[in-house]
Structures are given as structure tokens and as C-alpha cells.
Amino acid sequence: MKPLAAGDPVRLGPHRILGVLGEGGMGKVYLGRDDAGRPVAIKVLLPELAHDPGMARRFVREARAAQAVASPGVARVLGAWTDGERPWIATEFLAGPTLAETVERLGPLDETAVRALGAALARTLQDIHAAGLVHRDLKPGNIVLTSAGPRVIDFGIARPEHGLTLTATGTSPVTPGYGPPEQVLGQRVGPPGDVFALGAVLAYASTGRRAYDGADVAAVQYRVVHGAPDLSALPPALLPVVAPCFARDSAHRPAPARIAAALAPPKSARNLWRRGPLGDDIARREAEARKLVAAPVPEATGAPGRRRFLAGLAGAGTVAVTAAGGGAWWLLRGGGDGEGGRPAEKEAAPAPRPWDAKRLNAADHRDGEPPTPLWGPFTAHRLGRWLQPVRDLVLVAGKEGLRALRVTDGQVKWVVRNDHQSHSAALPNGLVATVFEDRLVAVDVGTGKPRWSAGEHVLRVLAADESAVYVATGESAETRLCAFDFSTRALLWDVRTPIPQAYGRGDSRAAAGSGRLVLFGGDEGNAVALDARTGRTVWRQPRQGIAVGLPPVFSGSTVYLGGSSLTARRAEDGKTIWSIPAKGKPFGYVGGWSTPVLDGDALYAVDEDRISRRNRHDGKADWTRPLDGLASTNSVTVQGGMVWVSESNDKGMIALDKATGAPVWTWSNGFGEWLAAGAGNRVFLLRDGQVTAMPVT
Secondary structure, eight states: OBOOOTTOOSEETTEEEEEEEEEOSSEEEEEEEOTTSOEEEEEEEOHHHHTOHHHHHHHHHHHHHHHHOOOTTBOOEEEEEOSSSSOEEEEEEEESOBHHHHHHHHOSOOHHHHHHHHHHHHHHHHHHHHTTEEOOOOOGGGEEEETTEEEEOOOTTOEETTOOOSSOTTOOSSOTTTSOHHHHTTOOOOHHHHHHHHHHHHHHHHHSSOSSOOSSHHHHHHHHHHSOOOOTTSOTTTHHHHGGGGOSSGGGSOOHHHHHHHHOOOGGGGGGGGSHHHHHHHHHHHHHHHHHHHSOOOSSTTOHHHHHHHHHHHTSOOEEEEETTTTEEEEEOSOOOOGGGOOOOOOOOOOOOTTOOOOOOGGGOOTTSOOOOSEEEEEOOTTOOEEEEETTEEEEEETTEEEEEETTTOOEEEEEOOSTTOOOEEETTTEEEEEETTEEEEEETTTOOEEEEEOSSEEEEEEEOSSEEEEEEOSSSOOEEEEEETTTOOEEEEEEOSSOOGGGSOOOEEEEETTEEEEEETTTTEEEEEETTTOOEEEEETTSSSSSOOOOEEETTEEEEOBSEEEEEETTTOOEEEEEEOSSOOBTTBSSBOOOEEETTEEEEEETTEEEEEETTTOOEEEEEEOSSOOOTTOOEEETTEEEEEEETTTEEEEEETTTOOEEEEEOOSSSOOEEEEETTEEEEEETTEEEEEEOO
């Protein structure tokens, strides 16, 4: 959440405004508190749009549509003002994840949960239709899971049942794969259109993938109109209920009441949203939401105390905030920068996931003696060059392709070919981007099947953010950079690379965040930041390293770099926040500062033969420990209560207590370069094509 800026309101109606949750093309959404101390989300139309008759009418229609529905399945509208230069809508503040986020993080729901979800959504559609409305944009991102059950949000394109569509023939504002054939064709959309979307939502919730998919939006929409949904992974008991929702003729789709009756979950499902990993996640978010509005707020707008208060809220933990009627949700992550470089409050512990391992306690191991591996070593790739955990899998890329191992036992789940021993990048919605036959390919993490492809002469995946994936392209060497929208597969921009590549090998590394794509490496070891929207070079830091690039690391609006100095820079303009020179000149994969690793307010990095833990806000050291020999610049990993680092190619990986730097044990199984990654209370070690999963304290 951001502090209020000049021009932001302090009060709207009976609501005290606390901060800015987000903003978009139509307006801003604020966090507010009513006179009873309840949190509210308030959407305000931009002043310049309030004078646009078309936008003003849409905003008024949104307010009226949301107010017209009396249902426990939608977020209540608490108030609205649709006149004057600052129209606003105040709704319940829902602290909980969306269905899309839940499936992405925890995996598909089980059959009982899908039944409870479907029955609740069907009853909500009954209420919406009884109010004379059609939602027209039911999708996983517009369904919030709360402790009281699923809630439907976003009435931005809802229309009276007798109304026509908002768009011309052949276009649709709805997410591809969730809008019915009649909506794709620009025809009248009635209540059966929402039933089609409900079927698509339940298929996604149950399987983790869309019922209609394709290489691009046009292909998805073509399948919606002319093809059949992919329901092959749907549990047999759900198939007779979900399949009829996709009838091409809207008259043949079942009514919501019939769907609710057919799904009828068992009585034990009443507390479904309050137990297990999902229940824990919801409860944690609700607790953080209460903290947001319980803290006192200084009255003086713009005063330093108020700014510090809001900065503290931004770092107070993780809470999903949803504004119904606004059609937006925000994930406020802990660890944001405090004012004047002061550390923000510590992050809340991440919610446990079903595949997380149990951490070791003092009775489970002896100091100095490594414990038994959780699994492995298993052969993954003879020349493995990339290792990344993604959900319940750990992906290894090498000469033979991209291989997915289950994090729980190391068994191979799937293998797909990829080119150039390419680095890959995890995308939202359970996809991972890689390169195959010189094209960018998005692979379904759950199945290993390609979902879509784009581009040509693609050599390497560089990075991805919440909306785009960035690649290097060229006929024989990396000469250009491209950005592709991962939802539409459209080319966003194509520019000449600002970093010459060492010997044509593609030695730069990249990361994306805070509206920037930062590349580091190349012949001269430069760091260069591009505007992620346009590809325009924004700032450059010359000779930050030598030839071999190290991945930049983002945290909020700050980017951290290793190399010739350990440096924190403002992502927006490259301004130095703090910088610490390396002991010596970096060369290849040794020397200089390593890639920094962030863990809350702590930063861990290696400088030649020593590792230190530092405050990421000012770079000051908490502790420093010497290592036995030069460490690799790519081998620092933090997981659980430990930090792992490669002392040298023949010494192995040493595990340290991350709070003190004291050695706990050393693990070695041969000679060679190490790659390491951590997730789910495991550290994955890759050496000579062998992958081992180790426990952590």
C-alpha cells in the first residue's frame, strides 16, 4: 500500500482514507475505515474521467449493479456517491486470496472443495440473476475465498439481463476461455452465459488448467465457438455436472439452482474455508487486515508520521485486499523499504503448503554431521545449468531438455525438450517459459505439455514479471531483446540489445520488477535497466562486473547487484542507495561479490572468500564469516533457518546458521561446480548432473 499523495482525499463520505491500494485506467482504490472502525475498499473515478459521459455512465452502472445484488456471495456495497468530480464506491474489504491465486499456490482443489465452491457460486449466480443482472466476467480472478466462503467481485461489465453486449462483434472484454460462444460472437449474453463461465471456473479449480486453451487469444476463442472443452482430468463424479455448462446452445445449459442441488457438498464442508493450508492462509490475511485499520493514524495529512505509518503498513506482512465492484485485488507483500532507509517490519511467515517438508529440530541431527538427504542423488542432466523450484516441482534444465522432478521424492514427472540449455522462467497460472525450436514456449507445470508458443529466432528466456516474459533473440547471436504479453502472446516491443554479449555466448543475466527489466553482464560487465513497458533504456551502470553476468535481485522498488561492488539501487532511475566495493576484481564465476540473496530484511552475499549477512536497507553487516577458498558467485541459498554456500569446488556446500553465521554441517559428494536452490524447507543441490534434496533446520 502507498501513502496518500498530494490531491488524494483524506475522507470520502463517512470513510477515513488510510492509503492507496492500487490504481488503474479508471481510477484509484483506497483503503479506508468507516466510523465504526471497519475496513473498506473505496474505488474513486479519476477526475478527468468524471467529465467523460461514457466513463461516468459506466461507473454509475457499476455502482448500481453492485448495489442491486443482495447476496451473501458478493461483497456488499457500503455506500456510493456518483455525482460531482469525485464519484466513489465503497465496498467490503475482503481479506483472502482469489481462486486463481489459491490454485496457483496450493494446486487444484479436491472434489469436496470443488463441490462447495460450485454450490456457493451457483447460489450467488441465482441472486445476481434474480436482481435482473448478468455478471458477464465470472473467472478465478474475480472469486475471493474468505472464511465465510467464496465471494464474487467485479461488476464492471455486468449488464441488465435484457441488455446487449458492450463490445462490437468479434471482441470481448471477458477473459478468453471463460466467456460463452455468444459473447465471443458479440451476441446477446443472458444468464446462461454466466453458467458457461461457472463450468469453466469449476474445471480450472478441479484440474488447475483451463478447459479451453490455445496458442493465442484467437485460438482460444475459436475453440470456445467451434470446439469442445478439455475435461479429461476432471473427476468422473463432477463430469455430469460440469460438462452441460459448456453446451454451445445456451438454452441447453442447466440453471444455477440445478447445479447447486447437483453439487450439494457434505455437511463437513461447512468449515472448509477455515481449515488446512487454505484456512491458515485466509486467517493470516484476516489478522493482517485487522492490524491495518486498528493502528492509529496521525491526522495531519502528508506529515512525516503519517508517511511512516503507511510505510509500516506496507511492510507489516502479507494480506490480499479485494475491492468488490472495483474488480481489482492487491497482494501487499512485507519487506517494503522504510522511510529514509529504515527497515520495515518483518514479514509474516509464509503459509505452509501441502508439499512442504518438516524442518529439523535439535534432536534430528548433530552439529558438524550432515543429516540423511530427503532424497537423491538422482541423475537429472549431465550438463545441468539451471535449477528452479516451481510449486511442487523442481525444474532442471540441461543439454537434454527441461526435466521436472517432484519435490517430495525426486521422481521425474515430465521431460520436455528445450534449446540452447536455456534458462527458463516461471509464469503465472502454472506455466514455465522455455525455448524450443527457436520459439518461446510456455509449458504447463502440471503436465509438461506446451500451452502456447510465440516469436521466432528466440535464443534465451531472460526473465518474467506479472504481465510479460522477456527473451533474447537473433539469427546466430543475441542481438535483440523482445517482450511478449503472456496472456495474449502479443509482441509488446523489440529493441536492439544494450549489452554486447561475451563471445556471443549470452552471458548477461536479467530480472524484472517494479516496471524495469535489468540486465547485467556481457563483454564489459555493464548493468542496464530498460522500461518494461517500452524497452527504452532508462539507466546504465558501467563495469559492474566482468563478462559473466549475475542475476539482479528485486525487492519492491530496489534492485540489488553483485560484481565489482555489492550495490542497492533505485530501480526507477538507478540512483545508488548504498554500495560496498569488492575485495578484488571479479573474474569469471569467482571473485567479487556474489549474487545477493534476500530473506526479509537480511541480505546474504559472498565476497571472494567470506560470506556476510547485511541489512538490505543500508548494507551494514550483522556478521561476516571466512570461507575455505574462493566461493562460486552463484551458490548462496537461504532456506529455513540456514544459509548454504559453496566453499570451493572440492570442499562442498557448507550450511550455516543464518542468524549467527555459525557452521552447522558440510555436505560433499564429489568434485565440481555446485548449483543450489531452496523451497518448501528443502535445499536442492545440483552437481555433475546429480540432484539431491537436503533438509533444513
